[in-house]
């Protein structure tokens with residue numbers, strides 16, 4: 001089911017950790033951002049769009065994690081974009097002969113059978129410094145930053161004032177750092193500052209997983225994510241409701257613990 005977020009912007013929420021697919025209406029069809037997870041929900045979305053007379057004219061993946069680079073044949077074969085770094089990173093994965101087995105290891109067992117691998121990761125990298133999505137629709141600015149994953153980008157749908165945040169600014173997930181990066185904590189703080197620079201123009205924020213936030217939520221979520229990252233930087237246990245006793249996802253505290261350990265281990269290198 002597609003929900004209206006703002007003028008010309010709709011969202012479809014998956015069962016799998018509230019993954020959001022964002023649909024932006026253009027002149028002759030739609031831009032699909034992070035298309036979805038299971039084969040059935042993507043087929044249903046393709047069907048809904050067909051009934052609305054809105055073909056998919058472009059796709060975009062916010063980053064190269066499996067849950068953001070899936071696709072369904074019914075979406076057609078329009079270009080699927082990502083940043084140059086995003087495309088290079090997923091191309092690297094696909095260059096392994098056993099990539100399907102490697103990716104399968106990270107899939108949630110309860111959905112693994114329903115996740116279509118065939119068109120996974122076929123992303124066209126946009127040249128570095130590309131400022132907006134090349135398509136016939138409202139201006140969609142690309143805000144690339146180094147934080148959650150290589151080549152991660154948020155998209156700002158100008159006019160509508162919607163920030164599609166990728167795996168940042170979630171109300172249910174604390175920051176997941178890119179632990180392969182040289183300075184994961186500084187990178188994350190810098191990305192949050194980048195988001196603040198557009199806050200005055202944003203009336204809705206769509207995280208990769210979690211609830212769509214209304215006006216004011218961007219700043220609130222930046223504050224919450226920053227507090228988490230600063231606590232890690234200072235070696236303190238964060239006071240964060242997303243990993244506390246009443247957290248919506250009970251397994252998250254464990255991921256947080258693992259993340260703390262990995263950071264501590266890096267510090268001793």
Ligand SMILES: [Zn+2]
Nearest residue numbers: 065067167208
């Ligand atoms: Zn994700």
